[in-house]
Amino acid sequence: MSKGLLCLILSTTLLSAQYKDMELNWKSIADFNVFGSLNTFEDGKIRRFPDSLQQKLRVPLWKLSENTAGFYLKLKTNAPFIKVQYRPLGELSFPHMPATGVSGVDLYVKTKDGFNWVRGNYNFSQTVSYSFSNMELSEGKHEFWLYLPLFQSIADFKVGIPKDYSFEPIVESSNLDPIIVYGTSIAQGACASRAGMAWSNILGRKTPYPVVNMGFSGNGRLEPTVIDYISKVKASVFVLDCMANFTSGQNMNPNLAHERLKASITFLKRRHPETPILIVQHAGYADGAIQKHRLVTYSVLNKVTQAVYLELKSTYDGLYILTKDQIGLTSESFVDGTHPNDHGMIQYAKAYKEALDQILR
Template structure:
């Protein structure tokens, strides 16, 4: 019998039970150290994928415009096109752990948008007809790393979509699956995409993560491909960009550029209305039957307390409504308009009074879905 004392309290252990406890302890320690670290097989999308989801062209890396456009569009547009907003890759695997590693060139975050949105990735797994979000353990260093634990899912091949950063370029992307797991990349969707030409809001500001950008929400909810051509501060309905968009065989064209066309000396009433008209006419000439959706300015959350800010979006929306009515009167077919009231952003749906939060992004997506869902069905029937 062993007698021990601890802080004045007497307790006893039999020699036998003490020995058994020590044996169990040492066996546990030995088993822990004997376990081999998990190994991963690494896959590089650029070596296998010629067109990522959300791209309108093939073989353009992680960018959003073809290389030839560097010579035709303004430099800010070209640089922003390197941001991977709206892009992603689909794959199938039965691995219960996935590791994503990559680098970016730009700043990791902005003062009104976190690193998870600017430079992070998002992973979704398809479960029946629902896309489930997966939480990743992340570290933002020279190499950004996300690790996803997926052990609650059945050990069978599942379809995943990995969404890329909204406000950064991406390079050296690798996907690690547990050694011995099945893994293969999936081809892009075959449906004609919805093509969105817009501003910082379309690009994704200020979603907390890629999956919450309204174009990505829309694609997920409609189960339909969307090409994101939002260029922060530079969605100005320029003919050089429209010419590139005309190269895409789209199901629907969306023009949502008013937030970057605020009235000034260069952007007069005549000039803004001209750009709207010429953009619609150019798209219609190249795509006689494709639906075109023009979108009003969604407003600012401080519009009711700042008359100057309110005047900006009310003026732009009036100009768009006039141009829309004129085109319809001239017999312009398959032209639609989404209004500010239909978008319906609430007062708390903004980060900085201009850019939507996740709540605002959800409201944007719901408004778009109400208009685009029947149009996508109509496009498929044609």
């Protein structure tokens, strides 16, 4: 080993300064703009629907809207250390999704090379905390994106920066209208290994458009209340990716899928004739070849998606479809046969990016 490299090892170990909580300048989530959200949080609660919708929504949907999937905070700092801490309100992990995915946060920093992932040390218990230490970035302030948990509801969320460094929450929104994704557990992020690997978050790093995550596990059912809510927003694209929840396991069926998909498109197009709509086929299961009833389930729903597309594409401008084949999942893309692993999430994001680049060019 060369002497130069040995010196570098020694000098960098000196960087391992940790900070005590008392040496940190804390900001609560209320000091930030919550990106990836349609809600303005006038009621002070961090969730994906406003208080005014609680009585109009089914309870499971309302509960899932309290999960912070797709939310991210932006901040600028020159600090080499960032601490994040919050109180989780639900289960820390699932049998098929680790705590880092269900309850973890994920930090990225923008450099001249684009987004760089930042490693954190984490602790999951009654408090969830992440310490991002020893960051060795170039001099000056950098922009960080902090992704919030995918399947967790949060309380007392706060971010700490050592007192002698700058700490500026970024509140300015993009001047581009968001891509709004209405979907299922897969859109919500199941089963990414960490928040940044949910496909909507991967996509959000690859496109200049803000992405809004309206994915609700088991409850992406193209309901009129939700369609009405998202239609209040000026979007760049509305994405309807709900087919995975029109199965018998959800007490739904292909006829209802047909009816609701058509009604959703019609409603959105009446209110926003110029806004493109991307409808998405069921991406399939890992085990269609072995469990043919599951192959039938997604094949029928994909015929429905295709049929609605063909029925309405001459009526409305700007109606697009993303097919199962374009998403291209294989048996190595899943955790449990139904939910993508990180590999599947990358495939999803890639397919979406290609489709949306065509639509938004």
